Amino acid sequence: MPTRQSSDASKSKAAVSDVYASMRASILKGEIAPGARINIDAVSRSLGVSQTPVREVLQRLEGDNLVVYSPGRGYSTTPLLDLPALRSLFEFRLLVEPWAARSAAVDRLANPAAALEKELSDIRASLQTGVDARQELVAHDTRFHDTILLSAGNPVVQHAFAQTHCHLHTFRLYPADIDGAITIAEHATVREAIAACQPDRAEEAMAEHIRNSFARFAQAFEGKADLSPLESDGPPRRHIVI
Amino acid sequence: MPTRQSSDASKSKAAVSDVYASMRASILKGEIAPGARINIDAVSRSLGVSQTPVREVLQRLEGDNLVVYSPGRGYSTTPLLDLPALRSLFEFRLLVEPWAARSAAVDRLANPAAALEKELSDIRASLQTGVDARQELVAHDTRFHDTILLSAGNPVVQHAFAQTHCHLHTFRLYPADIDGAITIAEHATVREAIAACQPDRAEEAMAEHIRNSFARFAQAFEGKADLSPLESDGPPRRHIVI
DNA sequence: TTATTCTGGTTCCTACATGATTTTGCGCCG
DNA sequence: CGGCGCAAAATCATGTAGGAACCAGAATAA
Structure with missing residues (x-):
């Protein structure tokens, strides 16, 4: 039976x-x-x-x-993400998420500052009692970025981003020894810019966060790869096309 | 049996x-x-x-x-795309494809100018003998944009874009009376900028093409919807839509 | 060493049982 | 007489079991 x-x-x-x-x-x-x-x-x-x-x-x-x-x-x-795949993934995030942060940083009801603040205090509290910090951190990261993307209000972009399952894949190669404090501090910076309704600042804070995040992950590959920064070419390129 | x-x-x-x-x-x-x-x-x-x-x-x-x-x-x-969904889709394209065109407009072997030229002459020839122009045009449009995206060399972006199946959906509401000549002319402009290795011009040409394309599709909704252009209100809002 | 056949294992499809959901019909109340 | 609600039945999605085709690998023969 x-x-x-x-x-x-x-x-x-x-x-x-x-x-x-x-x-x-x-x-x-x-x-x-x-x-x-x-x-x-x-x-x-x-x-x-x-x-x-x-x-x-x-x-x-x-x-x-x-x-x-x-x-x-x-x-x-599927095999684990290698460095080129990770770079492609983060380039995609660099294309989408700063745009989303800019879209979210407006004085509208859709402004997610309150929700982001709650999320940040929640994760801070959760890390105090810290059980399985790795899982908690990835979950927080997922919720934080999803909230911003949601308030950008574009279902197509939202779906395309969700389909990448980027947090799911980064979880597979998340180093156990990463300190979440830096990530949370960068999140707080992004939240402040969004709360202040400063699109330019929000966009740049998010872009900076993603670049740093990639650098942190890339260190997991240290020794085997080149580790060149994400944006190689000179002039600060606008990701937002008019 | x-x-x-x-x-x-x-x-x-x-x-x-x-x-x-x-x-x-x-x-x-x-x-x-x-x-x-x-x-x-x-x-x-x-x-x-x-x-x-x-x-x-x-x-x-x-x-x-x-x-x-x-x-x-x-x-x-799924129901047919309504105007807001179509707008979301084209905003996503406006986020991704000008970036891809910029990335493709470099003096490298990945430069797709030759392939694009062949594609353009093919479709021109095919339209002469014209059977089922609608199907041919959508197929050409798919190949043209896919080629550019492919040469941008980012598998994640490529996959995310493919997942939207934008051409598949636009095919469902493609008006039979649309004149493909305008589309092909805009494609030719994009190709020229890419062939000349002018990233800024390629980016702008692609953005312009997508905006025009949206306007053409939006006319399919004429009478029932507002038909406001992609960027409606005064200050250049960098295509943030409600 | 190379080609061929055989066998084991696995995918893929068919057929059927079961439980949830929707629809229809009837009775009851307003 | 018309509208509402409940119940029974049909309908349909979901899961199970089993069988047939197919691929891979190994053993044998040339």
């Missing part, structure tokens, strides 16, 4: 949701080894469900860029 | 591929009526396949934003 042993309220409906959470956690924890192939049958039996929900979950994970699909050969986990 | 009658070489493997092409065409042609729910069982029986490949296809179509999924209620086709 292959009954589902996961949640006591094992009615039925939570199947795909449970499987998604489980597989995603497995990949993020590195239990499946980046680049390895995923056996649908093995996973389904190990989780006590059928193959259909597992396949559905795999297709969703493909949208998250956590697995790749080869027709006729099944699914494999 | 529920044999598959689609392709004569009905080995088996083409199932999901066939279904995908078929459903996608149905939605784009409007045969399923935007906003209507999709009955998995009906589709599977009508195409002579089982429910599993249909579900797989629906999940892929969800990534294309052609259907939406409600847990427990299945899939529905």
Whole structure:
């Protein structure tokens, strides 16, 4: 009797949701080894469900860029981001997020300053009691940036950014020893500019934060790569086109 | 005997591929009526396949934003883009594509001027013999913009842009009477700037092209909507929209 | 050493059961 | 007589089980 042993309220409906959470956690924890192939049958039996929900979950994970699909050969986990991929990702963020910060820094009801302030005090409090600071920090970072992007009010940009799952990927290679204080301080700077309704300052603060953030992550690759800064060419290029 | 009658070489493997092409065409042609729910069982029986490949296809179509999924209620086709959604889409393009044009307008092997020139002469020739100009024009537009984006050399930006499927959506509301000559002329301007390796000019030409393109599409909404241009109010707001 | 065949394993699809959701029809109240 | 609400039934999404085709790798023969 292959009954589902996961949640006591094992009615039925939570199947795909449970499987998604489980597989995603497995990949993020590195239990499946980046680049390895995923056996649908093995996973389904190990989780006590059928193959259909597992396949559905795999297709969703493909949208998250956590697995790749080869027709006729099944699914494999994606390898960790290398430095060029990380740079591409942060260049994209540098294209989108300063624009979002500028859009958010206006005197309107959409101004997210209050929500950002709450988020900042929450994370400060949470780090005091500090359990699993790494997870907390990434979660805070996600919420902070998502809030700003949301208040920019462009669903297409928001969706495109969400599809990159940048926080999800950076979580995979987040060094355990990073000090969150710097990140939070930069967040506070961004929030102040937004609260003051100064678009230029907000844009620049966000751009600076992303550049610094990339530099911090790039140090995880130290020794093997060049570490040249994100923007190489001279004149301070406007990311905002008229 | 529920044999598959689609392709004569009905080995088996083409199932999901066939279904995908078929459903996608149905939605784009409007045969399923935007906003209507999709009955998995009906589709599977009508195409002579089982429910599993249909579900797989629906999940892929969800990534294309052609259907939406409600847990427990299945899939529905997405409604046609309304004016605000179209504006959001073109604002995203205005954020990404001028940057890509700038990045492409450099004196490197990645410079796509030659490919763009071939693309332009191809479409000009194709329009002479003109069969189904609408389809040809959208296909050309897709290739032209994709080429520029590709040579910008950022996979993340490229993927994020591809995920918007902007040409796929604009195809759904492409007016039949639009004259492609203007579009092609603007493309030629962009190409010239890229060929001349003038980043500023390329960036501006692309931005101008996208603004004009939006204006042309917005005319499809004439009568029902405000038709305010992308940047409505007085001070140059750097395309921040409410 | 190279080509061919065979076998093990895995993906992919079909068919069916089940539970939730929507719709329809009937009775009741205003 | 018309509108509202509840209940029963049909409908449909979701999950399960199993089988057939297919790819990969190994062993054997030339």
